[in-house]
Amino acid sequence: MAKGRHWVALWLVAFLVTTWLVYARQTAAIRAARELADLRARRANLDGHRADLERRIRAAESRAVLVPRAQARLGLHLPSDSEIVLVPAPSGSR
Amino acid sequence: MARPAVRIQVVQFGVLVGLALLVGRAAQVQILHGRRWAEEAQAQRTERIVLQARRGALYDRHGTPLAVTQETYHVGIAPNELRDPVADGALISRRLGLAERTWQQALRRRYAYFAGPYSALEVQPLRSVRGVHLESVLNRFYPDPAVARATIGRLGDEGLGASGIERTLDSLLAGRSGAAVVLKDRAGREYESPARVIAPPVAGLDVVLTLDAELQEIAQRALDDALRRMDADGGDVVMLDPGTGEVLALASRQRDGSARPSAFTDTFEPGSLAKIFAAAALLSLRRVSPTDHVSGEGGKWRVLGRTITDEDPQPSLTLADAIRVSSNIAIAKFAARLTPAEQYATLRDFGFGAFTGIEFPAEATGRLRPPSEWTRPSAASLAMGYELSVTPIQVAMAYGALANDGLLLQPTLIREIRSAGGGVRYRHRPEPVRRVVSREVAVALRNLLRGVVERGTGTEAALTNFPVAAKTGTARRVVNGRYAAGEYTASFAALFPADQPQLVLVVKIDNPHKGSYFAAQTAAPVTRSMLEQALAARTVALDRARLSTAAPRAAAAPADDEGGLVPYVVPWPYQPDSAGVGPRRAVPDVAGLGMREAVRTLHRRGFRVALRGWGVTEHTWPAGGDSAAAGSMVTLFADPHAADRVRSRGAAPPRRGPRR
Numbered sequence: 001m002a003k004g005r006h007w008v009a010l011w012l013v014a015f016l017v018t019t020w021l022v023y024a025r026q027t028a029a030i031r032a033a034r035e036l037a038d039l040r041a042r043r044a045n046l047d048g049h050r051a052d053l054e055r056r057i058r059a060a061e062s063r064a065v066l067v068p069r070a071q072a073r074l075g076l077h078l079p080s081d082s083e084i085v086l087v088p089a090p091s092g093s094r
Numbered sequence: 095m096a097r098p099a100v101r102i103q104v105v106q107f108g109v110l111v112g113l114a115l116l117v118g119r120a121a122q123v124q125i126l127h128g129r130r131w132a133e134e135a136q137a138q139r140t141e142r143i144v145l146q147a148r149r150g151a152l153y154d155r156h157g158t159p160l161a162v163t164q165e166t167y168h169v170g171i172a173p174n175e176l177r178d179p180v181a182d183g184a185l186i187s188r189r190l191g192l193a194e195r196t197w198q199q200a201l202r203r204r205y206a207y208f209a210g211p212y213s214a215l216e217v218q219p220l221r222s223v224r225g226v227h228l229e230s231v232l233n234r235f236y237p238d239p240a241v242a243r244a245t246i247g248r249l250g251d252e253g254l255g256a257s258g259i260e261r262t263l264d265s266l267l268a269g270r271s272g273a274a275v276v277l278k279d280r281a282g283r284e285y286e287s288p289a290r291v292i293a294p295p296v297a298g299l300d301v302v303l304t305l306d307a308e309l310q311e312i313a314q315r316a317l318d319d320a321l322r323r324m325d326a327d328g329g330d331v332v333m334l335d336p337g338t339g340e341v342l343a344l345a346s347r348q349r350d351g352s353a354r355p356s357a358f359t360d361t362f363e364p365g366s367l368a369k370i371f372a373a374a375a376l377l378s379l380r381r382v383s384p385t386d387h388v389s390g391e392g393g394k395w396r397v398l399g400r401t402i403t404d405e406d407p408q409p410s411l412t413l414a415d416a417i418r419v420s421s422n423i424a425i426a427k428f429a430a431r432l433t434p435a436e437q438y439a440t441l442r443d444f445g446f447g448a449f450t451g452i453e454f455p456a457e458a459t460g461r462l463r464p465p466s467e468w469t470r471p472s473a474a475s476l477a478m479g480y481e482l483s484v485t486p487i488q489v490a491m492a493y494g495a496l497a498n499d500g501l502l503l504q505p506t507l508i509r510e511i512r513s514a515g516g517g518v519r520y521r522h523r524p525e526p527v528r529r530v531v532s533r534e535v536a537v538a539l540r541n542l543l544r545g546v547v548e549r550g551t552g553t554e555a556a557l558t559n560f561p562v563a564a565k566t567g568t569a570r571r572v573v574n575g576r577y578a579a580g581e582y583t584a585s586f587a588a589l590f591p592a593d594q595p596q597l598v599l600v601v602k603i604d605n606p607h608k609g610s611y612f613a614a615q616t617a618a619p620v621t622r623s624m625l626e627q628a629l630a631a632r633t634v635a636l637d638r639a640r641l642s643t644a645a646p647r648a649a650a651a652p653a654d655d656e657g658g659l660v661p662y663v664v665p666w667p668y669q670p671d672s673a674g675v676g677p678r679r680a681v682p683d684v685a686g687l688g689m690r691e692a693v694r695t696l697h698r699r700g701f702r703v704a705l706r707g708w709g710v711t712e713h714t715w716p717a718g719g720d721s722a723a724a725g726s727m728v729t730l731f732a733d734p735h736a737a738d739r740v741r742s743r744g745a746a747p748p749r750r751g752p753r754r
């Protein structure tokens with residue numbers, strides 16, 4: 001009779017341990033999945049932020065924006081070809 | 095009252111029946127209906143989803159993104175799940191840009207859905223709001239929607255390429271969708287699991303176009319300015335590299351502001367632009383010598399029942415004079431020395447009346463009738479550029495053949511195709527169509543065109559330091575099959591520089607209303623303006639080392655350093671960078687180097703360099719370690735803060751020498 005109780009207790013403990021392992025594993029997996037989802041969201045957010053900044057940089061450095069500002073604020077103008085001299089670059093260190 | 099033993103037996107029986115029912119029900123649930131319940135449980139906990147494939151990006155020739163795919167969101171709102179409908183509602187409607195009335199209507203529904211799509215930035219504050227459900231979707235994004243819009247095209251509602259390059263290359267760009275099972279929690283939130291991917295999505299291929307974003311912007315702005323100034327109905331600009339057939343810029347604009355790809359699809363009579371092709375036939379077949387003269391007929395010549403006039407009457411003209419002053423009478427007289435078959439074959443050889451074969455979903459062939467359909471004046475008309483309709487891209491390729499020593503190439507918009515990992519799957523090589531004229535004849539024709547800019551009708555396109563070869567063309571417009579009174583097409587085709595041209599430009603202005611309608615006063619100045627801007631631009635695909643020798647004044651200027659030229663390889667005869675015919679070699683890793691040192695290093699290895707940004711070198715395109723053809727272009731991306739990033743990636747701090 002006592003031997004039978006030991007077996008029952010052993011099986012019960014084994015069941016509880018297995019159940020706890022499954023529970024712990026599932027909990028960890030769900031937590032990891034949440035973190036993964038959060039990281040993806042953050043990455044998407046940063047990607048969006050980068051794209052927005054790149055678009056604004058592109059717009060800011062476009063000729064449509066730069067040329068009028070350079071003319072108005074700095075008194076610059078687009079050079080005519082007579083103002084452009086291409087000097088052959090020195091090689092120096094080969 | 096029954097005896098205790100009986101009562102116990104009744105209870106035992108009852109328990110037994112209960113257990114039997116329990117076991118029976120368990121067997122029914124587990125064995126008979128087991129599969130159905132398992133599926134239902136699976137459906138509640140998991141969901142099979144389609145994993146969208148990232149559509150390949152489109153870049154310009156220097157790596158500037160023209161079309162990229164980004165994650166965007168549809169937003170679903172469950173009003174009964176909101177914790178604070180007033181505060182949450184204010185936040186949601188502000189982020190989604192909803193009107194108060196729209197939000198109130200949404201609150202009355204069980205579930206409101208806003209398709210957007212909304213960017214990650216817009217929905218970021220909503221992620222933590224209970225009752226807000228985000229559905230991510232990949233969306234096409236054009237960083238600068240105005241750049242080459244007609245050429246790049248757009249996607250349709252199904253996410254497939256509907257026009258332009260997006261349509262032509264759809265099968266390459268689209269990739270292949272995958273599938274996965276996601277886990278769902280009690281709140282319905284989905285969690286991806288790497289272990290539950292059924293089929294991973296395969297990203298589309300990235301395509302590097304031949305377009306140069308900076309030249310494209312120059313072309314678009316110049317065309318827009320010209321159309322506004324001249325109050326014209328529309329126009330086109332085509333720029334291409336004659337040595338490779340690569341299209342560098344394509345701008346089209348109509349009066350209503352639309353930008354349909356008329357450079358491919360709309361035909362026009364080229365007028366005097368076509369005179370050079372009659373000259374090509376005459377020189378190739380040796381039907382004219384440099385000293386041959388014809389009479390200018392006082393500017394008016396009646397032949398075959400038709401009167402031909404010249405704007406600038408000359409007493410007598412050589413072939414060079416005929417091209418220089420664009421004499422209709424002289425070219426008609428010279429062309430009479432050709433048979434119809436010879437004249438037709440020459441125009442056909444230059445690519446007129448046929449598709450160019452460019453990778454664009456729509457292209458017109460134009461019209462070139464065979465001699466059997468000609469009338470008596472057809473030969474003279476064709477020599478003057480009438481009875482012939484062409485597209486701007488055909489004209490550009492035909493003039494490109496003159497620039498390319500007589501070899502006609504197939505035009506292309508695609509420079510490279512790369513896998514998502516960066517490996518090169520395809521690299522464009524120049525594709526010769528046919529030899530149209532000999533090298534000697536091509537040189538002679540370029541000299542004729544040079545005379546046009548130096549002393550003829552194209553002087554408005556002349557540059558002070560750089561020789562230009564070009565031809566003007568002013569032709570009456572055909573509207574509904576008839577020549578419309580007072581309506582003209584002004585066009586201009588230029589080779590820059592005149593010797594060893596690097597750039598072919600074609601400018602077409604439709605029906606200018608203000609000022610002169612002659613190409614010499616309309617299209618020619620636009621060409622000069624674009625050339626000046628291209629020369630002043632930093633990253634434009636011009637080989638400045640060769641240009642420096644093409645400019646007499648620059649060449650004569652004393653150099654500070656007499657150490658010679660930068661030892662970057664210029665193959666002779668010239669092979670443009672994308673031809674990639676040189677031996678392939680590894681691109682040195684110059685990340686972290688100062689720009690000057692990085693450029694020197696790349697030059698020493700025989701590469702050309704295009705600069706993007708300033709400061710410390712961040713990376714190159716192609717990347718360090720990749721192989722590329724000697725003489726090909728390497729784009730160097732620099733950033734003042736790149737040194738920190740390079741260090742954080744574990745690389746060495748800024749240094750003087752390259753990593754090999």
